[in-house]
Amino acid sequence: MSSKAIATKGQRFAAYFIDQIIAFMIPSGIITAYVTSLKLPQDQLLKVSIITQAGIFLFAFIVYYPGLTMLMEATIGKKLLGIKVASADGEELSLIQIFLRECVFRLLGTIIFGSIWLFFNDRNRTSWDIMAKSIVVKADE
Numbered sequence: 001m002s003s004k005a006i007a008t009k010g011q012r013f014a015a016y017f018i019d020q021i022i023a024f025m026i027p028s029g030i031i032t033a034y035v036t037s038l039k040l041p042q043d044q045l046l047k048v049s050i051i052t053q054a055g056i057f058l059f060a061f062i063v064y065y066p067g068l069t070m071l072m073e074a075t076i077g078k079k080l081l082g083i084k085v086a087s088a089d090g091e092e093l094s095l096i097q098i099f100l101r102e103c104v105f106r107l108l109g110t111i112i113f114g115s116i117w118l119f120f121n122d123r124n125r126t127s128w129d130i131m132a133k134s135i136v137v138k139a140d141e
Contacts, residue, residue: 003090004086004137004138005137005138006123006124006135006136006137006138007081007083007124007136007137007138008124009118009119009124011081011082011083011136011138012083012118012124012126012136013118014077014081015075015077015078015080015081015083015136016077016115017077018076018077018080018081019064019065019075019076019077019078022064022075022076022077023056023059023060023064023065023075024056024057024060027056027059028053028056031052031053031056032049032052035048035049035052061102061103061106061107062103065102065103065106066098066099066101066102066103069085069093069098069101069102070095070098072084073085073086073093073139074139078136078139079139082138082139083136083137083138083139084136084137084138084139085098085101085134085135085136086134086135086136086137087133087134087135088125088129088133088134088135089133093134097132097133097134100131100132101128101129101131101132101134102128105127105128105131105132106128108127108128108131109126109127109128109131112127115127117130123135124136
């Protein structure tokens with residue numbers, strides 16, 4: 001088990017919110033504005049919108065979350081809040097844990113409202129933390 005101080009529910013929620021803005025809302029707004037400016041026919045606009053939103057979704061789950069966690073042990077939201085992802089057993093977070101946590105379990109957790117689990121356990125873990133045997137802790141200062 002990690003001996004570092006566990007990130008608070010507030011820190012986790014705020015980091016999640018920041019990451020949602022960075023990974024989804026900002027790119028969606030930019031791409032939507034651009035696609036709308038193309039003045040495409042309605043049927044083409046719908047197809048292009050679906051494809052671009054799918055691209056943003058894939059970017060977030062394949063690049064943003066796992067890439068930043070692999071490089072910095074944290075996403076931008078977590079970095080701003082002074083928290084990071086660690087292995088629950090106190091060992092270094094493995095690449096397999098990062099991949100499973102950020103690509104597979106986070107996606108499953110998103111589908112089943114896995115972030116809500118954060119509010120119902122004493123270690124402030126989401127479903128993807130539990131499945132990947134990870135925990136979010138306060139970063140070294």
